[in-house]
Amino acid sequence: MSVYLGDMVMLPCLINGEPKPNVQWFKDEKEVDLQNLNFLLHPGDGILEIRSLQFPNYGRYKCKRTNGERSKYSATALLIQNTDVGRFTLLFSPHYVL
Numbered sequence: 001m002s003v004y005l006g007d008m009v010m011l012p013c014l015i016n017g018e019p020k021p022n023v024q025w026f027k028d029e030k031e032v033d034l035q036n037l038n039f040l041l042h043p044g045d046g047i048l049e050i051r052s053l054q055f056p057n058y059g060r061y062k063c064k065r066t067n068g069e070r071s072k073y074s075a076t077a078l079l080i081q082n083t084d085v086g087r088f089t090l091l092f093s094p095h096y097v098l
Contacts, residue, residue, distance in 0.1 A: 002082040007053045011077055013046035013063035021065035028059045053079070 003009055013023050023046035025032040025039075032048065034041055038057070040049040046065070050057055058081055063074045 001077060002080050003053055004082045005053055005055070009050040009053055009057075009079065011048045011050075011061055011063070013048065013065065013074055015046045015065060017065070017067045019067065021067040024064045024066070025061060026064065027057075027061050032061075055081075 001009075011025070013025070015021055015023060023041065025034075025041065025048045032039055038051050038054065040051065041047075042049065046063060048061065048063070058079050061077045061079065065072050065074075
């Protein structure tokens with residue numbers, strides 16, 4: 001997924017099962033630190049929200065669902081920087097001071 005710095009990103013983790021599985025998120029094989037205020041785990045549906053994407057947030061994400069003794073990982077989502085500068089050209093037109 002190609003995203004811009006500062007974008008909000010929401011990564012889904014499909015949850016089903018009884019009892020409802022616990023959800024953990026991993027970035028580049030390390031558990032996401034949910035104490036970081038830039039990350040929010042939606043408790044009802046397991047979505048990981050990245051509130052304002054920063055350079056360290058680019059990478060590979062996957063979720064792990066655990067229900068009792070069984071665990072299952074999601075497919076990996078790759079977040080890469082969008083290099084389309086056209087968006088910024090429109091937002092920041094040059095100003096000249098003489």
